[in-house]
Amino acid sequence: MINNITLNWPAVIEFGLGKIQSLTEHLEGCRRVFFLIDIPIKSQVDPLLAALKQQGLHIMVSTEVVPEPPFSALAKLLAPVKEFGPDAVVGIGGGSAMDLAKLVAVLFSGKQQASDVVGIGKVNGRGVKLITAATTSGTGSEVSPIAILTDLENKTKKGVVSKFLVPDVAIVDPELTFSVPPATTAATGVDAMTHCIEAYTNRFSHPVIDNIAIEGIRLIAANLERAVKNGMDQEARAAMSLGSLYGGLCLGPVNTAGVHAMAYPLGGEFKIPHGVANSVLLPFVMHFNLPACTQKYANIATAVGTPQAHQVENIASQGILRIRQISQRAGIPSSIKELGIPEAAIPAMAEAALKVTRLMNNNPCTISLMDAENIYRRSFGGELS
């Protein structure tokens, strides 16, 4: 029996080379637009901004994007945007830029505070048009109902989940990713693959999302190394953009699980980029989950190019090794130790990870505090088996 599902996706998704130009069409009827733009992409979109200005659009541009943004980074943006009074908010950048733009869109009016909306379904509404354009492949934030802030005090990440954070228009233009450096390409690519894997093997998985997720896994596995090695490889970049979009489409209806929950403390306390944290943990959490989803892991193994084997358990295990290899070939460190995190931090990280219940509840196997510690310890050493 096919379960119920709500698909809450942007009404318009523009995919393809040069699609950033569709902003002109999608801003028709708007008068005052606030742009939050990641600084490395700014010069690439400047001609478009100039054209929009010439058409009479009032534009306010900020490039104050802080990676893994703390609450204070959001707070800093709100007052000037309120004063500007936009009727549309556009976020162009990676996950941090788009998450901040999404939060600015629902909070700049001042009716709710950031602390009011942490959690699921706490946002009361949104009065402006919201458009996102992704410049990494990627976070998936361009199509998701999620924005993540770093809680510096408690050294963890806090999630805001709301249908009002789903943009009206999402633009996925591979051209915007050409200049992303190899290390970021690698980390964000594995993040996108992790979205697909954690949705596909989710406790609340759904055939509609499975269909997208497995194709996302296939696209990313086949193209990540190429995109890392040659950022100008249009084919690989387009495939990564589509795979990342698929990963993003999984986030609202099903979302991630144990890997993301356990990655948050690495980001919250040690400022490890989100994709790197996911990449290091992914094979170890998969290894832990293996008994609960052998067939699905075998399907993933096939999607990532693992040769067929007689036993489903064999191919599933081989698939985990292959996924680790994909990360390694993309140049991502393979252990927590290599990230410079002390082993002594593990118990506190395990406690913090267990608190991310909105994701831990999605994991195919229950992860106890002791399990989390064990997974961190194995990821620390980096020995998989």
Next chain:
Amino acid sequence: MINNITLNWPAVIEFGLGKIQSLTEHLEGCRRVFFLIDIPIKSQVDPLLAALKQQGLHIMVSTEVVPEPPFSALAKLLAPVKEFGPDAVVGIGGGSAMDLAKLVAVLFSGKQQASDVVGIGKVNGRGVKLITAATTSGTGSEVSPIAILTDLENKTKKGVVSKFLVPDVAIVDPELTFSVPPATTAATGVDAMTHCIEAYTNRFSHPVIDNIAIEGIRLIAANLERAVKNGMDQEARAAMSLGSLYGGLCLGPVNTAGVHAMAYPLGGEFKIPHGVANSVLLPFVMHFNLPACTQKYANIATAVGTPQAHQVENIASQGILRIRQISQRAGIPSSIKELGIPEAAIPAMAEAALKVTRLMNNNPCTISLMDAENIYRRSFGGELS
């Protein structure tokens, strides 16, 4: 290289048993709602309408749905709806009901006439919320930018295609399909499968849509006979609903091709239900297209359960026979002759079909006037090979 694509789908898609109840949530903030409801489903939604009224909603209900609706059926609805002045329009029914509701939503203000908006991109805007709920599996109209009217004078169908016809919310509730009689289940089911097949093998096919289309074909092929034989088979009905939704999602970004173009004259002049017309023509148009898309037809063949064969041509041909068998097992006539259409009508039908250029242009092979006549003649006799 992955081509560009614009996905213009409803911002919210509610799929699953009992999801019609989500109307309450989606009408929050609305005050005056016009409902166009197919009469057979009316009693099933009456309790919901009563509940909405009790919550203070002003409701106007019409059941004036004409199958394969002519322009006059639309015209009749517009004036009373204008007088009522809704802020939301809800269409609950099959393709005719939803198409009419979609057109009412964009035309009741009177700023444009029906004749102004025939074609692609002619609608200027929509000032009200638009919600559709499908009661057949199905037309796909619940998620598509398309509405079809019958031009009685020219004895053909006319299409209105516009992003403003894409509903804000689409509800696909298999419970609403339980009472659909076997013949309608069969015809609408093959219509949905045809959407998937014609999108998958389209001249403008796209991997994003291919992924959805092939899964739609699989679901419908596996469940149509069950749904026809036992309308209360929840599993089969849910699978058909999802397959039909997938078919609908193909319509905006890629759309149909030769089968639909050639089916229109059967509906326009001879009032043959849309799904029956598609079903009769489908194997013959596929046979004509076979040389241009052998591999894709082989993939379709696999999706509909054709046993593997050594040669791709073999399995592709076998797939066409299997698709015809699926229609036959669902009780749909296999030839134009059986539909009571005289053979003498063929030349005029071929001419009319060629005029449906917006779909003919999508066909993987060019269909000349002579080709169209030949395909109609073969479909007339019903001999496939």
